Amino acid sequence: MQAPRQLYWEDIEAGHEIPQIVLSITYEKAVMVPMATWDLFPGHSNPHYAQAQGQKTIYLNTTVLQGFADRVLTDWTGHMTFIARRKLVMMNSVYAGDRLIGRGRVERVHRTGSGAGAIDVAITLSTDAWVACEVSTTAILPMRQA
Amino acid sequence: MPNASDELAASRPAQGSYEDGRKLLGVRSPVNFGPLPVDASRIAAFCAMIEDGNPSYWDAQSSAKQWGRPIAPPGMIQVWTMPLPWTPTGAAELDFMLLKLPLPGSSLINVSTEIVYHRPVYVGETLNFWDEATEISEQKETRLGVGHFVTTVAHFQNESGEPVATVTNIQFRFEPKAVP
Numbered sequence: 001m002q003a004p005r006q007l008y009w010e011d012i013e014a015g016h017e018i019p020q021i022v023l024s025i026t027y028e029k030a031v032m033v034p035m036a037t038w039d040l041f042p043g044h045s046n047p048h049y050a051q052a053q054g055q056k057t058i059y060l061n062t063t064v065l066q067g068f069a070d071r072v073l074t075d076w077t078g079h080m081t082f083i084a085r086r087k088l089v090m091m092n093s094v095y096a097g098d099r100l101i102g103r104g105r106v107e108r109v110h111r112t113g114s115g116a117g118a119i120d121v122a123i124t125l126s127t128d129a130w131v132a133c134e135v136s137t138t139a140i141l142p143m144r145q146a
Numbered sequence: 147m148p149n150a151s152d153e154l155a156a157s158r159p160a161q162g163s164y165e166d167g168r169k170l171l172g173v174r175s176p177v178n179f180g181p182l183p184v185d186a187s188r189i190a191a192f193c194a195m196i197e198d199g200n201p202s203y204w205d206a207q208s209s210a211k212q213w214g215r216p217i218a219p220p221g222m223i224q225v226w227t228m229p230l231p232w233t234p235t236g237a238a239e240l241d242f243m244l245l246k247l248p249l250p251g252s253s254l255i256n257v258s259t260e261i262v263y264h265r266p267v268y269v270g271e272t273l274n275f276w277d278e279a280t281e282i283s284e285q286k287e288t289r290l291g292v293g294h295f296v297t298t299v300a301h302f303q304n305e306s307g308e309p310v311a312t313v314t315n316i317q318f319r320f321e322p323k324a325v326p
Binding site for chain 2: 032036039040053054062067074083084089
């Protein structure tokens with residue numbers, strides 16, 4: 001089995017683009033949201049409720065978007081990445097039937113107060129219709145010179 | 147079959163005036179205990195949903211080597227304290243300020259969530275949280291309707307009281323505009 005890819009803190013510079021990833025939000029995926037998260041708020045599972053809220057149909061919850069935003073980063077940096085902080089700002093909904101697209105850019109490479117190697121990343125989650133979320137994440141990466 | 151208005155009523159947050167809501171600023175909710183420990187099957191369902199192949203979530207041995215113990219995706223932090231809609235001892239419900247804050251508006255939607263993680267979430271631990279409302283905006287109008295932006299801060303810890311994460315959430319409590 002091939003060793004998983006891993007970037008180290010020293011490998012990364014401000015301005016690095018994080019490769020785009022895409023997820024099709026099929027109705028099967030939408031059904032898995034309450035299954036995996038136990039979030040039974042009806043806007044995520046009942047189209048009639050979602051429409052009464054002014055939405056097109058059922059939409060993804062914040063937990064799923066958090067997970068996908070983290071995946072945008074860790075697919076690139078590798079599994080030895082610790083998400084230390086993430087701020088996710090909702091701008092528009094992601095509906096069942098949409099394509100969810102994630103991409104990002106490294107904003108800053110720095111050390112934390114304890115000397116750990118950190119990066120600040122800006123991630124955008126969008127659909128074919130609009131930007132769904134703007135995400136800012138701080139992650140701790142392993143260092144070659146630990 | 148339940149219709150949208152039934153579910154709208156069932157998920158309706160506490161109703162009251164802006165002044166009623168402001169009286170509860172800074173008041174701590176009860177502690178909400180996760181019903182079950184963090185477990186691999188729900189991690190697998192979550193990762194399958196978002197197609198996340200991170201070995202830290204799929205390979206317990208690899209995860210333990212890297213993190214000391216197998217871990218859960220950090221994005222799942224709120225998942226571990228969600229109640230089930232039925233148990234043999236009755237339906238459990240979350241008792242937190244976000245829903246019990248009396249305000250105008252029958253609906254709510256998340257606006258932003260900022261989470262600071264103090265450490266990874268480990269498989270096998272059981273989390274709990276309490277929250278408090280720290281800010282309520284004056285009335286605002288958005289494309290969804292008229293309402294208030296509510297900021298709450300939730301503190302997540304494990305059964306031993308070790309801090310795991312701090313979640314600052316902003317939600318919009320609003321009355322939906324009539325659908326034409």
